[in-house]
Structure formats: C-alpha cells, structure tokens
Amino acid sequence: MSKKLVGFSINAIVSCFVPNRRGSFRNQLINATAPQRNRSMENVSKVWLGPLPEDSPYVKPFRLYYVQNGVEKNWDLLKVHDSVAIILYNTTRQKLVLVRQFRPAVYHGVITSAQGNFDNVDLKSFPPSIGVTLELCAGIVDKSKSWIEIAREEVVEECGYDVPVERIEEVMVYRSGVGSSGAKQAMYYCEVTDADRVTSGGGVEDEIIEVVDLSLDEARRMIQKGAVNNSPPSCLMGLMWFFANKAPNCATSA
Numbered sequence: 001m002s003k004k005l006v007g008f009s010i011n012a013i014v015s016c017f018v019p020n021r022r023g024s025f026r027n028q029l030i031n032a033t034a035p036q037r038n039r040s041m042e043n044v045s046k047v048w049l050g051p052l053p054e055d056s057p058y059v060k061p062f063r064l065y066y067v068q069n070g071v072e073k074n075w076d077l078l079k080v081h082d083s084v085a086i087i088l089y090n091t092t093r094q095k096l097v098l099v100r101q102f103r104p105a106v107y108h109g110v111i112t113s114a115q116g117n118f119d120n121v122d123l124k125s126f127p128p129s130i131g132v133t134l135e136l137c138a139g140i141v142d143k144s145k146s147w148i149e150i151a152r153e154e155v156v157e158e159c160g161y162d163v164p165v166e167r168i169e170e171v172m173v174y175r176s177g178v179g180s181s182g183a184k185q186a187m188y189y190c191e192v193t194d195a196d197r198v199t200s201g202g203g204v205e206d207e208i209i210e211v212v213d214l215s216l217d218e219a220r221r222m223i224q225k226g227a228v229n230n231s232p233p234s235c236l237m238g239l240m241w242f243f244a245n246k247a248p249n250c251a252t253s254a
C-alpha cells in the first residue's frame, strides 16, 4: 500500500479509523448467539442529514490540484477505504452465497432520484426496504493484514464459513468510484461446503447482515437486462465472472 497521498499519510488515516472493529473469532461465536441477532435491518424509524465531521473514520474529502498541458486543474476527491469482495459458491447446496444489508447510501440515492432531495422523508412512502441491497460478501481494508486474510475474515464474519486462505482465489483487482475516490477493490472466489459453516454469519458488532443462498437460476435472473435492483456493479460483475468461468455446465471451453 502506498504510504503518502496529497499531504496526508494513509497510515495516519487508517490509524484514526476505528481500531479492532472486528472481534476475535471466539467473540464472533459469542456475538452470533447474542439476542441482538434478532434486530431487523428494516426497523428504521427516523432519517435525517448532517454535515460530515472532519474526523470521519470512513470518508475524507479533499481537493487534488494538477497541471495538465500547462493548465492548472483540480478535482474534488473522497479518500475512502480500499476493500475486498468475495464470490462465494456453496458446492453442497449448489448455491451462491450473497448478503443482504440496509445501505444508507443507497437509501439516500433512491430517495433523491425520486424526489430530488432528502428533505422530510416520509418513511411510509420510502420504506427502508428500498435501501436494502443484495451484494457479494465484502469488507473494507482497515487493518494491517494481507488482503486475502481480510477476505477470509469477511467470509466467516458475514457468512459464517471458516475457510483457510489457500482455498481463496484472486479473481481481479479494479478501481471503483473513478470520479470520486479511485478506491481499490480486490475480488476473490471461494468454494465452500456445508461442512465449513461454523456460525450463521451476520457480521460483527452492530452490523445487521442476512446471508442469502441464491440458486443459479436466481443469480442468472439478477444479471438479465432490466433486472438490476440496487445491487452494486461489483456484485453483478462477480456473478457474470462466475457464470463465465465457474458455474457447473457453463464454463467456457478452450
């Protein structure tokens, strides 16, 4: 990872991010049985906006200046965490394993697309379910561990499958938010079995994540024309990669 970017150190940013966001695996097992597991992701009773605090551990806005063809230009950027995403395929059930979550950014986006602003949001007209996404298991790179180890931890934390890194294959590395953050995301593929399942998943701390087993027909429908519904491009691309390279009876022949 590069250490310096436009005057502030990435390490300094990372070090001010919430430390030890993830508990130990033992704590995760304890958390998995705690009563808060029953909280509903759609039980959102009030929404409002506020200014971004300067010490946000997740988003840092700034302006980058550059001279191109002798002309000074600038671009407004957001420093956000890099991330990993994992295409999970359960070979016992022949199901893809995805996650459902309430995404405040998506909820905001859907509402502002519909009414032009986020003022006086009526929760009856805009129920929290419109901000729920179906995504690949994914997580931010917020600790000094190898990316593949972070991917392994996300798989067990969010989906409950405990697999060694040797079973996780790198698929591709790309940049998201090319106009705003240029953040790096690495995508991985991992086959799991029911025997690898150690918890029901669901995330750590205050995360509310539902693990969803998707049949290959259901996954195929998600990437059909007109079918995309709130899922991020990384998820859709991961599904397409799976069908192009891994799905039973679908692998392209040489």
Ligand SMILES: Nc1nc(=O)c2ncn([C@@H]3O[C@H](COP(=O)(O)OP(=O)(O)O[C@H]4O[C@H](CO)[C@@H](O)[C@H](O)[C@H]4O)[C@@H](O)[C@H]3O)c2[nH]1
Pocket (backbone or CB within 6 Å): 021, 058, 081, 082, 083, 084, 085, 135, 136, 138, 139, 140, 141, 205, 206, 207, 232, 234, 235
């Ligand atoms: N982002 C953020 N803002 C806050 O204000 C904020 N406040 C609390 N948090 C906490 O940070 C953690 C983020 O969870 P993950 O590590 O699992 O990361 P993801 O949210 O899954 O995001 C990944 O996957 C996405 C799908 O591919 C990609 O789009 C992202 O780029 C990629 O990072 C959660 O514990 C959440 O409670 C915030 N997180």
Ligand SMILES: [Mg+2]
Pocket (backbone or CB within 6 Å): 137, 138, 139, 140, 158
């Ligand atoms: Mg996640």
